Amino acid sequence: MKTYFAASAFALAATTASAQDVSTTLPSAVGQVAPALEAYSTDGLIGDVWSGEQMSMRDRALVTFAALMTRHETENLGSYVELALDAGVTPAELSETITHLAFYTGWGNATAAAEAMAPVYEARGVTAEDLPAVDPELLGYDEEAEASRQDFVQSTYGDVSQGVVDTTEQMLFLDLWRRPALEPRDRSMVTVAALIAAGQPEQMTFHLNRAMDNGMTQEEAGAMLSHLAFYAGWPKVFSAMPVAKDVFENRGS
Template sequence: MSNQKNKTTTPTLDEIKMVAPALKDFTKNDLLENVWIKVWDKDELSPRDRSMITLAAVITRNIQVEMSPMLDRAIDNSVKPSEISEIITHLAFYAGWGNAMAAILPTKEVFERHKVNLSELPTSNDDLLPLDENTEAQRAKFVEDNFGSTSPGVVKNTTDYLFRNLWLRPALAPRDRSLVTVAALVAAGQVAQIPFHLNRAMDNGLTHDQASEVLTHLAFYAGWPNIFSALPVFKEVFITRQK
């Protein structure tokens, strides 16, 4: 058996050059010197916001090579371990259980390095935030009317597991939970789900400029095609909310 590096190891610039010299130059001159310095410091989103949406993209796309560096950077940018824990829990429902499970061991190693105590992490028994009964009733009726006869199980589980439990968990503020969800949907190319969640994010306090910057930032982590698929959807939401 060949003595290969672990697949999650980030390649050095010299290693990239041995495979893709042009990619090495883009990585050094554009990603490291432009994105990592200039984009991450732009005022439209805080470093904390940028870490959360980057983590959401990395977990959603199961980008193992970026997992540990982005987890470390998130902690440096004041994302609490409890919030990282909750982001993973949340994304189990929005990116799939397998992608959430793939984030567990890298996060465990980072938490150990940062001496995170289990008592700091949210549990399944945390008291839930208050439910906006009117808004939830409208959402539930819309889903029931449209899909109740197609898949009553999905409709029921969406209400029971997501909107009467997951979305009310206090370890992530509603705006942050919405921000993570929108980032995950963009990263996964799930454009049909963006209007509801982008509107919800903006109702929860995400501004127009911040939402716009989410796309600029995620282009480097989710790829240009996913961003251009999301652009017309964001545009329509922005126009509709201005009317």
């Protein structure tokens, strides 16, 4: 095993989190039963991938949390909550992430994530005032695009499940997506991370385009794929690569 990437310690200076903080997410049992895995973790994943400059450590911590929550990897999730907060994700943003991903990866993933977050938030003195409001003033939205989306879904699936059509419009696109507690770019970014982690690249096109429409760069999207290969496994990412390629090419970049 060698070091696969150029050292880039300066990349860490921009956040309060460091590679050392990432290493707190690695259970000691790893070194005990698999020293090689520990070495891949500390040299490759933690030492190099996390400090890659194509994506900020804050974004890496956020998409890692989204991926692990999606995979219901709850036993160690608290340490990733700590890491995300240390890397600059606000308590409100992380709270809104689980609210958002309740809809996109299932309610039980969100309630389990809440149980992992609660002791961390309590220890850090996060209070209700720090959290997203239940009934905030909603962001504006592209009414024409939404009407077009809704028309398509209504005409295609109205006869299949009017309940799905209605809740998708009323709870998701006219409400959840317009909540201001998470930037539209971040909201779409965690959605894409969740879809990759769940093995659902067939749903990714819409959300990756939306993330990039709202400011995620192609370089960041490519770095996210590389980052998530470690947390979701290479095959999940390789199944997402053709979809990302199509999106990038159709955007003409």
